[in-house]
Amino acid sequence: MILTVTLNAALDITYHVDRLRPQGSNRVHTVAERAGGKGVNVSRVLHALGHRTVVTGLAGGAAGSALRRELATARLPEQLLLIDGESRRTVAVVDESAGDTTILLEPGPVVRPDEWERLLEHLDRLLQGAAAVVFSGSLPRGVPEDAYAQLVRLAAGHRVPAVLDADGAALRSALPAGPALIKPNADELAATTGLADPVAAAQALLAAGAEAVVASLGPDGLIAVTPQGSWQARPPERLAGNPTGAGDAAVAALTVGLVAGAAWPERLADAVALSAATVAAPLAGDFDLDVLRRLRPLVDVGPLSEPRSP
Ligand SMILES: Nc1ncnc2c1ncn2[C@@H]1O[C@H](COP(=O)(O)OP(=O)(O)OP(=O)(O)O)[C@@H](O)[C@H]1O
Ligand SMILES: [Mg+2]
DSSP: OOEETTTEEEEEEEEEEOOTTTTTTOOOOOOEEEEESSHHHHHHHHHHHTTTEEEEEEEEEHHHHHHHOOOOOOOBBBBOOOESSSOEEEEEEEEETTTTEEEEOOOOOBOOHHHHHHHHHHHHHHGGGGGGEESSSOOTTTSOHHHHHHEEEEEETTTEEEEEEOHHHHHHGGGGGGOSSEEOOOHHHHHHHHOOSSSHHHHHHHTOSSSSSEEEEEEOOOEEETTTEEEEEOOSSSSSSOOOTTTHHHHHHHHHOOOOOOOOOHHHHHHHHHHHHHHSSSSTOOOOHHHHHHHGGGGGGEEEEEEOOO
């Protein structure tokens, strides 16, 4: 079972309007609600691929109840810990005439110290049945600054490999705890290290304690910097669609490869094909199976720096 932990789980609301008028009243003709947050997206992808997964993290209030109901409808097993605060909602307003989307993000609850302690105990139990754990997304207010360091150490105590998808201080503080894998995107890599070159930045994060670094570079694919070698993998084509959640799909594929002990080039090719298939599907956490099957054999994977010819 792959456990995903979303500390700031959300209820994602999508409003469709014919045309968005910023200073006026807007009639919404379709409303959709889904459980969201990066770990939830990872679990959705794992579940669709047929892997056993459990969603956990923190949820509370009416939005927390609604997101748990949606997970039940989607048959995604969840063990979210209930807190007193109200889970955040995100609102995406899709303007159908302009073909663009405006997004509003609530800050989410303030987590109390006793709720954080309960979460550590809760995870201590859930980690007993986990083959790997994925920690994804931003930290809610009130949790300790070194939250991810504490969680990665907790997983290490159970010998469960930890995959971390975070950025900035939350990521930096967790590196000495030795996560098995981190997956920053290009902006997160630059913001976390202050280095413009992705390879140099990935090497710096490896030196700071991550056991492996896979950086996602949007349509350019992935680079991996690991003690076993460095590779890059590119999608055979640039897809049009919704790139939100493509990184979460990459995390899902990389975690499956980690649990299986697959060779790095294979893990990267799987991640590139699956994340491209996610771009081709309209909602984060969904993917297009035909695109996955078509692209997987066409992904180009090779060593990051070719040996120079004499
Ligand atoms: N337009 C695209 N066409 C094909 N593949 C893409 C495209 N955009 C992204 N990808 C694939 O998705 C992977 C992840 O994308 P990206 O680097 O944007 O992740 P991210 O910013 O972490 O996304 P998120 O956090 O929203 O899930 C890339 O490494 C690449 O393989
Ligand atoms: Mg991401």
